[in-house]
Amino acid sequence: MQNYKKGILALAVVSAMSLMAAEDKTIRVTTLVDEDGENASACSLREAIKTAKLDKSYGGCNVGRTLRLDGSAPDQIQLKAGTYKIDRELVVESAINIYGESAFNYTERSPITLLYPKKEALKTVIDAQGKSRIFNTVESQAALNVYQISIRNGRAVKNSNVVNSGNGGALYVAGPLGIYSSEIIGSSADVNGGAIYAISQNGQKTVTINDSRIEKNKAQQFGSVFAMECSANLANTELGLQVSNSSLIRNGALSDQSIFDFCGYATSSFLNSTIAQNQTGGYVFNFVNRADKPLHSSSNLSLSSNTIVENTAKSVLFYDNVGAKLLSYNVLAYNAGKSCEYALNGGNPSLNQNILFAHVQNAFELTGKSQCVLPERSSEQTATQLIDLSAVSMSSVLSKFLEPAVDNRYLGIYYPRDNKTANDLVDVKGEGCEATDQRGISRDVGMSLRLNPDQANSCEIGAVEIRNLMAGDVEDLKNSSHIELMDFYQSNIDELEALIEDQNTPKEELAGLKEELKEYQDLKSYTEKFRKYRAIYIDPFKQSTLQEAFDGSNIKVTALNASNYNVSTKVLGVGALAGEGNSLKLDGYEDPALKCEWKTGLNRIMMYRTDGKVTSATDQEFCTYTLVDKNTNAKSSGVLAASFVNIAPIAKNDFYKISPDSGLTITVNPLENDSDEGDGDRSTAQGKPAFYKDKDGKEIPIRIVSLPSGVTLKAEREGPCPGDYQRETCYGGKLTFSVNNNLSQFSYSMDYNVFDADEMMSNTATIVLENTAKNTNTSSSGGGSFGIWGLFGLLGLAGYRRFKN
Structure with a gap:
């Protein structure tokens, strides 16, 4: 059963909510208006960001987290649904997480997973109206994370009097950046980085984009989606770009030079993403060493399980012999311009160029206008499995582009077609693709199907996996x-x-x-x-x-x-x-x-x-x-x-009273509240007994771990215990306990186990004999007995299930 909530944990979470409400440190934005301190009755987004920095109320905002011992714990800023129109950039001076109104509808099921919740279109928009950037973290180098927000219409305007003024149309960042389940749409830069321009001055920083759509962003020079500073403090900048489960579509213009522009010490990965219908006068992935934009030799570019099609460029992947390239399970074809191009040696990636370029299970066009020019392989290298799409039409292996909608998480995707041929993109017999597809659906690669091995699923090439009915083996x-x-x-x-x-x-x-x-x-x-x-x-x-x-x-x-x-x-x-x-x-x-x-x-x-x-x-x-x-x-x-295995029997604690009136003697049956119910209904197992019987048919399942000194035991039946305990005596029927000294004022306890019919021993339980005689000496005890404080301890045990006279 797919649980809607984790029942075991949810109660504790909700039970604490009333306490949390009183201590809620979330800064809640209450107005869509771009105010800056002039209205104490409402909290704007700009004021919330300043409140986070000041650690005190600003405008109409409540104070957020002030107990940040090292200053790094982010403040939480919550926006409501609506469009926040800003007139100038938002300068972030401390670590913050900004949340839009939840796009997850818990009253409806996802049409993708058929589970709650359904992801709907984003409800919160930050719109710069083409007047300015949206976020700037360069001075503070603070961490910024954005969740479920559509960031729109940012613009970085070139000002000759301001350094880097034309970079970063939507985001101009020098600290860690996270874009989660969000959008960056319609932003532009007069110079570089139409959506994002990143600087990394002090140590490695990472830009993360997950489950997001990046669309219609432009830069006049480099990086209509992403560009980066190449060096700082006389060294290469160290910057990581991690893109996953996202669609990067319709960005750029024929007048710009690239969509993603890399330099410095760049480590970048693109996983389970759709990169399509972008256009540039240069390259989609500009991953080469240039005199004015040097690329460090340890840089790397990893592309895994992506659909990279219908882009217009000189070439999609422009590479040289600097840095490492790893491509696996990508569709890199059907582009206007080369899909892969080598920058050196007249475009010939010969063996002597020493190129670090590994590729496995990709779909390329090896000839034609959209050719992917691959490095020459040495005779010692094993030929890599790939699909040549040169003579295969796009419509035969992929659907048309499916516009962002509820059934693709508002990302936009291409759906593979299963022609059951050698050159389609479905079930290519590999198992090294990403574990989930772009929609977050498990690829279910490697399921055991011994009855229907022909139905077994293997990786699709590209960002989307087709789900087929498979009844999996269960071991x-x-x-x-x-x-x-x-x-x-x-x-x-x-x-x-x-x-x-x-x-x-x-x-x-x-x-x-x-x-x-x-x-x-x-x-x-x-x-x-x-x-x-x-x-x-x-x-x-x-x-x-x-x-x-x-x-x-x-x-x-x-x-x-x-x-x-x-x-x-x-x-x-x-x-x-x-x-x-x-x-x-x-x-x-x-x-x-x-x-x-x-x-x-x-x-x-x-x-x-x-x-x-x-x-x-x-x-x-x-x-x-x-x-x-x-x-x-x-x-x-x-x-x-x-x-089928044996489940241990269940022994429960027993609590009896003994009194001088009965000579401190009592006859009991400890099995009355013990059972073998862990195994289920014995009546459906041909009358199988619950407890152990010896070879003569005597039921003797009770093992007394140790009998207290001064107490004797007589049983209706006794004999050797089973298995590893055969040197000990086990008992059955009614047990009679007698205290040798009938003037004793002490109570007694002993541990015991029971054996089931398959000779498995239970947990250890306790038999308590409470002496009702008035104890006139509570300062000492002995002979296996215990004083009143020991009795109170036993009474505190949760397992005492009954009270017998």
Whole structure:
């Protein structure tokens, strides 16, 4: 079950919310107007940034975090929905995180994952109206992180009297920068860095862009999206650029020189991203050493699982023999201009150029106008797997560009087409792609599918992975304690009910919480209804991947659930499996005691045995399950491999009273509140007993760890304990404890265990004999007894479940 909330943790979080509210140090912006101290009744974004620096109220803003021992802990600034129009740049002088109104709708499911929440279009905009940059951190070198905000229409204007005045249309930064689930749109720079210009004067700084869209930004010279200062303090600047799960589209102009411009000591990575429809008079990735923009030899550029198409440039990747280039699982083709070009030796990347350029599992055009010119390989190097798209049309392997929309997280993507041919981009038999695709969907590479190996998924080339129905094999299944399982369900029910009742829980989250509560309630009730001895419960949908289909314009997803799929099961037997597909065989035997059943209502597959046996250490027990789409009849099958194990019995503490009136003697049965219920319902296991019986059939499961001095024990039955404890005596039936000195005023305790029918020993529990005689000597104790303070300690134990006379 995919949880809407982590039930175990959520209650503690919400319970603390009332306390946190009183100590909330978030600086909350209350007006869209760009004020600067003139209105004490409202807090503007500009005033919030100044409040963070001053550590005292400015304008109408509440004070943020003031207890920053080293000055580095960021202030949190929360914006509301709407457009914040600014008239001049926002100068950041201390570390801040700025949050827009949440774009996540917890009342609706994502059309991509079919889980809560759904990501909607961004609700918060900061608009510079083409008047100025938006953020400047150069003087302070402070860290700036932006979450769920659309940054628009920044402009860096060239002023001959101001150094670097034309750089950084939206962001001009010298400290760490993070852009998360955000947008940078329509910004421009008169010189370099249409969206971002970065400086790194004191040590390495990193610019991070994740789950964001960078669109329609321009620079008149270099880096319509990103440019950087090359040197500072007589040394190369050290700067990292990390782009992931983002779309960088429609940036640049034919009059500029590059989209991403690198120099200094640059370390850059682009993962799971779409880089498309950009245009430049130069290069998309300008990664070469130049006299006026030197590139350090240790610089590197990594491109992994990207879709880089439909760009207009002299060349997309412009490289030389300085720095390292690593390309894997990219579509780098279908561009107007070369896709890859070597800058030296007349454009010939021959072996003697000593180029550090590694590429594996990419799709290139090796000839034609969009050719990717690759370095010559030595005869000792293994030929790299790649797909040559020179004679393949783009429309046959990729969809048209899908505009930013709810079903692609408002990023804009291309969807691969599965032609089931050698030169499409789907299932290229590699497993080195990124673990998720651009949408955050698991690629599910390497799933075991022994029944349907032809359905096994491998990497797609590019930013997007196609999801196909796969019923995955599930290995190493084992039964767990029935008691603990039911306790787990109940604890989640209790916590979810508390969350729903708590007035601090956001109303928009209630629908999902109520759905999850219903799931746990059903799990608990149906597990009790169908419970078996040592049962294993498997959610077949959790082990599988869902089916998605592309109709040319939209991606449609079929939810994995019992409403959409029929589930069937089949018992294979006990032993080991060999082979796969049609050659899959059981090396073992069929066993009628092994059962495998789909339970409607419970929505789980149950594996169990009718004889209650444990599985041999050399065997496994096998079933198969099949999912069939009710509409298309598409199906997939998986193997369930299980071992049935013994769950330890449960011993509980016992508390008895002894008195002089009975000669300090008492007869009891400690087993009355002990059980083997962890294994489940014994009545479904051919009447298997709960507790240990010796070879003569005597039930003697009780092991007394140590009998207190001065106490004797008589039992109805006794004999050697099982297994490793056979030198000790075990007892059964009623036990009679007698205190030898009937004038004793002390109480006594002893630890004990019980053994189940499979000779497994329980936890250690305690038997307490409380002496009701008045204790006139509390200053000493002995002979295995204890004073009143020891008794109070025992009374504090949570496990005392009953009180007997």
